[in-house]
Amino acid sequence: xxxxxxxxxxxxxxxxxxxxxxxxxxxxxxxxxxxxxxxxxxxxxxxxxxxxxxxxxxxxxxxxxxxxxxxxxxxxxxxxxxxxxxxxxxxxxxxxxxxxxxxxxxxxxxxxxxxxxxxxxxxxxxxxxxxxxxxxxxxxxxxxxxxxxxxxxxxxxxxxxxxxxxxxxxxxxxxxxxxxxxxxxxxxxxxxxxxxxxxxxxxxxxxxxxxxxxxxxxxxxxxxxxxxxxxxxxxxxxxxxxxxxxxxxxxxxxxxxxxxxxxxxxxxxxxxxxxxxxxxxxxxxxxxxxxxxxxxxxxxxxxxxxxxxxxxxxxxxxxxxxxxxxxxxxxxxxxxxxxxxxxxxxxxxxxxxxxxxxxxxxxxxxxxxxxxxxxxxxxxxxxxxxxxxxxxxxxxxxxxxxxxxxxxxxxxxxxxxxxxxxxxxxxxxxxxxxxxxxxxxxxxxxxxxxxxxxxxxxxxxxxxxxxxxxxxxxxxxxxxxxxxxxxxxxxxxxxxxxxxxxxxxxxxxxxxxxxxxxxxxxxxxxxxxxxxxxxxxxxxxxxxxxxxxxxxxxxxxxxxxxxxxxxxxxxxxxxxxxxxxxxxxxxxxxxxxxxxxxxxxxxxxxxxxxxxxxxxxxxxxxxxxxxxxxxxxxxxxxxxxxxxxxxxxxxxxxxxxxxxxxxxxxxxxxxxxxxxxxxxxxxxxxxxxxxxxxxxx
Amino acid sequence: xxxxxxxxxxxxxxxxxxxxxxxxxxxxxxxxxxxxxxxxxxxxxxxxxxxxxxxxxxxxxxxxxxxxxxxxxxxxxxxxxxxxxxxxxxxxxxxxxxxxxxxxxxxxxxxxxxxxxxxxxxxxxxxxxxxxxxxxxxxxxxxxxxxxxxxxx
Ligand code: FES
Ligand code: FES
Numbered sequence: 013x014x015x016x017x018x019x020x021x022x023x024x025x026x027x028x029x030x031x032x033x034x035x036x037x038x039x040x041x042x043x044x045x046x047x048x049x050x051x052x053x054x055x056x057x058x059x060x061x062x063x064x065x066x067x068x069x070x071x072x073x074x075x076x077x078x079x080x081x082x083x084x085x086x087x088x089x090x091x092x093x094x095x096x097x098x099x100x101x102x103x104x105x106x107x108x109x110x111x112x113x114x115x116x117x118x119x120x121x122x123x124x125x126x127x128x129x130x131x132x133x134x135x136x137x138x139x140x141x142x143x144x145x146x147x148x149x150x151x152x153x154x155x156x157x158x159x160x161x162x163x164x165x166x167x168x169x170x171x172x173x174x175x176x177x178x179x180x181x182x183x184x185x186x187x188x189x190x191x192x193x194x195x196x197x198x199x200x201x202x203x204x205x206x207x208x209x210x211x212x213x214x215x216x217x218x219x220x221x222x223x224x225x226x227x228x229x230x231x232x233x234x235x236x237x238x239x240x241x242x243x244x245x246x247x248x249x250x251x252x253x254x255x256x257x258x259x260x261x262x263x264x265x266x267x268x269x270x271x272x273x274x275x276x277x278x279x280x281x282x283x284x285x286x287x288x289x290x291x292x293x294x295x296x297x298x299x300x301x302x303x304x305x306x307x308x309x310x311x312x313x314x315x316x317x318x319x320x321x322x323x324x325x326x327x328x329x330x331x332x333x334x335x336x337x338x339x340x341x342x343x344x345x346x347x348x349x350x351x352x353x354x355x356x357x358x359x360x361x362x363x364x365x366x367x368x369x370x371x372x373x374x375x376x377x378x379x380x381x382x383x384x385x386x387x388x389x390x391x392x393x394x395x396x397x398x399x400x401x402x403x404x405x406x407x408x409x410x411x412x413x414x415x416x417x418x419x420x421x422x423x424x425x426x427x428x429x430x431x432x433x434x435x436x437x438x439x440x441x442x443x444x445x446x447x448x449x450x451x452x453x454x455x456x457x458x459x460x461x462x463x464x465x466x467x468x469x470x471x472x473x474x475x476x477x478x479x480x481x482x483x484x485x486x487x488x489x490x491x492x493x494x495x496x497x498x499x500x501x502x503x504x505x506x507x508x509x510x511x512x513x514x515x516x517x518x519x520x521x522x523x524x525x526x527x528x529x530x531x532x533x534x535x536x537x538x539x540x541x542x543x544x545x546x547x548x549x550x551x552x553x554x555x556x557x558x559x560x561x562x563x564x565x566x567x568x569x570x571x572x573x574x575x576x577x578x579x580x581x582x583x584x585x586x587x588x589x590x591x592x593x594x595x596x597x598x599x600x601x602x603x604x605x606x607x608x609x610x611x612x613x614x615x616x617x618x619x620x621x622x623x624x625x626x627x628x629x630x631x632x633x634x635x636x637x638x639x640x641x642x643x644x645x646x647x648x649x650x651x652x653x654x655x656x657x658x659x660x661x662x663x664x665x666x667x668x669x670x671x672x673x674x675x676x677x678x679x680x681x682x683x684x685x686x687x688x689x690x691x692x693x694x695x696x697x698x699x700x701x702x703x704x705x706x707x708x709x
Numbered sequence: 710x711x712x713x714x715x716x717x718x719x720x721x722x723x724x725x726x727x728x729x730x731x732x733x734x735x736x737x738x739x740x741x742x743x744x745x746x747x748x749x750x751x752x753x754x755x756x757x758x759x760x761x762x763x764x765x766x767x768x769x770x771x772x773x774x775x776x777x778x779x780x781x782x783x784x785x786x787x788x789x790x791x792x793x794x795x796x797x798x799x800x801x802x803x804x805x806x807x808x809x810x811x812x813x814x815x816x817x818x819x820x821x822x823x824x825x826x827x828x829x830x831x832x833x834x835x836x837x838x839x840x841x842x843x844x845x846x847x848x849x850x851x852x853x854x855x856x857x858x859x860x861x862x
Contacts (some may be wrong), residue, residue, distance in 0.1 A: 052742060210807070213802065218783065276737040276738075277737055349745075649748050657846075
C-alpha cells in the first residue's frame with residue numbers, strides 16, 4: 013500500500029468548495045457541535061499513514077471509510093475493523109468518508125459485499141500501522157520490535173517502559189510501510205462485536221447537511237427533470253409558461269428528457285408542471301397487464317435451463333404426488349426517501365461530481381465517456397445517502413446532472429421531484445416463479461423452479477445454486493426472459509428476494525402435503541445435501557434453523573407461527589413470524605430471526621440491518637406495487653405507492669450464531685425469508701395461500 | 710414578495726414567491742437543511758417542523774401561513790443536540806440512512822410534549838404518518854418510549 017499524503021489536501025480543498033454551505037449554517041445560528049467531540053479536528057495537524065489512517069499528536073485518529081454509505085452501516089463497521097487492528101480507543105476515532113480513489117478496492121455498496129470483500133484489507137491497514145508505530149518505539153528503545161506490544165494506543169516493552177502512539181507518530185510515519193503485519197486472533201477482538209452507534213449519529217439527530225440533496229455552493233443552479241414514458245421519445249416541448257415564472261432561467265432537452273433550470277428547488281419543481289411536453293413512439297405493449305399475459309404463456313412451456321442434475325422429468329413421471337404453485341410479484345420501486353439527486357460542475361477539462369451514489373467509479377467512467385473528458389480529471393465525492401436499496405447502483409441521475417451542467421455551462425444540483433423519481437424507476441423486475449415438486453414414498457425427490465422475468469437478468473447459476481440445490485435427487489431450474497423497455501435494476505436482495513419467498517412458501521405447501529412439520533422437512537432435505545459440494549454449507553443452514561426453532565418455541569408456542577429459511581449473499585437466515593388476526597386481517601406481531609453471517613462486526617448495526625430487511629420485506633410484500641400503462645408509471649407518489657408504516661410493524665428479535673467464520677453480508681439476506689414466514693403463518697390461520705404480491709391489494 | 714419569519718428563535722426576512730412551501734424556504738433560503746423533502750404531498754413526514762408547538766408538514770404549509778408563527782426545525786429542537794428525544798435516538802442508535810429521522814424526531818417531540826406518558830398504541834398512532842423507507846420502526850418506537858421516560862423523570 014502506498015502513502016497518500018495528498019488526501020488531506022484534497023479534502024481541505026473540497027471543504028473549501030462547500031464553504032458557502034458552512035457560512036449559510038452559521039448565518040442561521042445553528043452551529044452546534046456533537047456533544048462528544050470537544051476538539052475541532054479540522055484544526056489539528058494529522059500525519060497520514062496510509063489511505064485509511066491519519067493520526068494527530070493529541071491522540072486523535074481519523075479513519076477513512078472507503079465504501080458508499082446507504083444506511084447499511086459500513087461507514088461505522090469498516091473503520092471499526094481498522095481501529096480494532098490498529099488498537100486505538102474508539103472514542104478517539106473520527107470517521108470520514110473517503111472520496112473515489114485508486115487506493116481502495118471495489119468502492120461499491122452492493123450485493124452485501126463491502127465487509128466480506130474488504131475484511132482482510134481493512135485489518136491489514138490497521139495492523140501494518142500498528143507495526144510501524146511499534147517499530148518506531150522499538151527503535152527509540154534500541155530493542156527488537158518483537159519485545160514490544162501495543163494496546164489502546166500505548167506501546168509497552170518487556171521492561172515495562174511505555175510510549176504513546178502519539179509520541180512516536182512522526183518517526184513511525186517515516187518508516188517503510190510493511191506489506192503485512194500480524195493480525196489479532198478473533199478471540200482477542202475488543203471492538204469488533206460491540207454495539208457501536210452510527211458514526212454520523214450527531215449530525216443526523218441535529219439535522220446537519222450531510223446528504224446529497226443538502227449540498228450547495230456559491231453560484232450553483234438548481235434543476236428538475238421530466239422523464240419520458242418507457243419506450244417513448246421526446247417529440248417537442250413548449251416551455252413558454254414555465255419560462256415566464258420567476259426564478260426560471262432555461263428549459264433544455266437532455267436526450268429524451270427535459271430539464272428545467274432555475275434559482276431554487278421550488279421554482280424548478282413548480283415550473284416543471286407548466287412545461288407542455290409531447291412524446292412520440294408511446295408503446296401500448298409497455299404495460300403490466302400485457303407483460304403478465306406473456307409471463308403466463310412462458311410458464312406454460314419449458315424455458316431456458318440454468319442449472320439441473322438428475323432426471324427431473326422422469327422423476328416427476330414416477331412420483332406418487334406432484335404439486336405445483338406459482339408465485340408472483342409486480343414491479344417494485346426503490347423509492348429511496350431521499351429522491352435521486354446529484355451535483356455536477358462540468359468545466360472544459362474537468363468535472364466535479366458530488367452526491368449520493370453506490371458506484372462512484374462507474375459514475376466517473378460514465379460521465380467521462382459521455383462528455384469525452386479523461387476519467388483522471390473527474391472527481392467524485394460521496395455524500396451520505398438517504399437510502400439506496402440498489403437504485404444508486406445506476407448512474408443515470410449522475411449523468412443527467414453532468415449533461416445539464418455541460419449544457420448550461422454552470423454548476424448545478426439536480427433533484428428529482430418524487431413523481432419524477434418514480435418515473436425514473438429502474439424497478440425490481442416483475443417476476444413469476446412456478447414451483448413444482450415430485451414426492452415419492454413421502455420424500456421430496458424432484459424440485460423445479462421455472463422463472464418468467466421481465467428483465468435481462470434473472471436466475472443465473474450463482475443464485476440457482478443456492479438452497480434447495482442438493483437437497484433433492486432431481487433438480488431443475490429454468491428461466492424465461494420477457495423482453496420489455498421498462499427499466500429494471502438490482503433491488504435489495506436481487507432475485508433472492510422473490511425466489512426466496514417462493515421457495516419458502518412452496519416448501520411449506522410441500523410439508524403440509526406430506527403431513528410433516530416444515531422444519532423437519534428442512535432437516536431431511538439438508539441431510540440429503542450434506543457431504544455434497546454446494547455453494548452453501550448444509551450444516552450452517554441447520555444451525556440457524558435450530559436456533560430459530562429454539563428461540564421461537566416452535567411447535568410449542570400457542571401463537572400462530574410461520575417458518576422460512578434461506579441462504580443468500582453468503583449468509584444463512586431462518587425466520588419465524590407470529591401473527592394475530594385482527595378481524596379478517598392477519599397482522600404480523602413478531603419475527604424471530606436467526607442469522608449466520610460469520611463474525612459480527614457491529615452488533616447494533618447488524619441487528620438494524622436484520623430488522624430493516626425483515627420490515628422492508630413485510631412492508632413491500634403487503635403493500636407495494638408499480639403498475640405500468642403505456643410505458644407510464646401509474647403510482648406517482650406515496651399516496652398510491654404504499655409502503656410499510658409503524659402501525660403494521662412486528663417486533664423483530666435477532667439472534668446471531670456464535671462463530672469465528674469470516675464475516676459475510678448483512679444488508680440483504682434477512683429479506684428473502686420474511687414474507688414467506690409471514691405468508692406461511694397466514695396459511696395456518698386462514699387456510700389461504702398467499703401467492704401474489706402485494707398481499708393486501 | 711417579502712415575508713418575515715421566526716425560526717428557531719431568530720427573525721428572518723425572505724424574498725420568495727407567495728405560495729412557496731415553508732419547506733423550500735427553510736432549505737433554499739435559510740440553509741436549514743435538516744428539514745427534508747420526501748414526497749411534497751404530506752404523505753411521508755420527512756419535512757415535519759413545529760409551528761406554534763404543533764407538528765406540521767412544512768411541504769404543505771405555505772409561506773403566508775408560516776409568516777408570524779413560531780417555527781422550530783430539527784436544528785432548533787435543542788441547543789446542543791440534547792433534547793430527550795435526540796438523546797433517546799442516540800441511545801437506541803435509531804438511524805439507518807438517517808434521512809427520515811429529523812422528521813421522526815419532530816413528530817415525536819411534539820407528541821410527547823402533549824402526551825408525556827403514552828402507551829404503546831398511542832406511540833404507534835402518533836408515528837404512523839412518518840415513513841421510514843429503511844424501516845427502522847422498531848427502534849423509533851423504542852426511542853419514543855425511552856424519550857418519554859426521560860421527559861417524565
Ligand atoms: S415532504 Fe412533506 S410530507 Fe413528505
Ligand atoms: S432511516 Fe432511512 S428513511 Fe428512515
